[in-house]
Amino acid sequence: MTNEQIIENNQREWWVQRWLELLDSYRFKKRLERGRNYAREGNVLSIDFEAAQALAKVQGSEPDPYQVSLSMEPFTDEDWNYVIDTMSEKAIFSAQLLAGQMPETIEQVFISNGLNLFPFTLSDVHSRCSCPDKANPCKHIAAVYYQLGDRFSEDPFVIFQLRGRSKAQILEALRERRSQGTIKASSDTVEKEEQKSQSATPKTQKKSSSDKQKSELNFEKFWQYEEPLESSLAVIVPPTDKKTVLDILGKIPLTYAEAEAAQQFLEQVYQVASQQALITAMKREE
Structure with a gap:
């Protein structure tokens, strides 16, 4: 070489x-x-x-x-189901894949399911x-x-395509897994509220019309929503033109060498911040 x-x-x-x-x-x-x-x-x-x-x-x-x-x-449908399940367990995989990056530990996901993402030799x-x-x-x-x-x-989804799943299929499957997790969390919350309501005393259950009206007109909490959002209703993806805030702001007013160094540093910070934002938006724990 x-x-x-x-x-x-x-x-x-x-x-x-x-x-x-x-x-x-x-x-x-x-x-x-x-x-x-x-x-x-x-x-x-x-x-x-x-x-x-x-x-x-x-x-x-x-x-x-x-x-x-x-x-x-190509991997079988059963193989891909196991792989998607493993991917969905960590939000970092979804965040990086949605950002067009291949997670460095992605191969371990396939290995843990008895598969190899990349071929061993060219004869494969x-x-x-x-x-x-x-x-x-x-x-x-x-x-x-x-x-x-x-x-x-x-x-990076091209390697997945050669193993039998397109980019759209993988991202849709990950969204479905997140949606199932959100629905389960929401149903658990509803069940707890029902149990709490059933165990309440008659005195607590009966509210005067004035108290009820006061609760309905609580402007401080008007924009608050305590329930988890349905993730399948929103698709979080990077800009289609691949432009970042740094591109929009334009040239940094420094010398060429300083601007180049600052640009490279800020691009790394922007990438990390973008991935963390996706993880936070998904409301999933590592």
């Missing part, structure tokens, strides 16, 4: 590095290197997903692009290409491997 590649990998997100490490472990380096050059030159025209399969078009030496397909062994990735080259991976397949790394960087 060249110094340029090492620097490039160090700047990648950890889940992208895990994918690139898988490629680097392949013994036929020259095949992959040709594919890397193909990807950098823009020969991968498109990558679309159909269920748990990635379908790509790669421009080769022929006028018509070659058709490439990649897939991994099933690939086909319409080109006449009998070698696998050919340079067209290899180009798609590296292009997928860029897709992982843009959207």
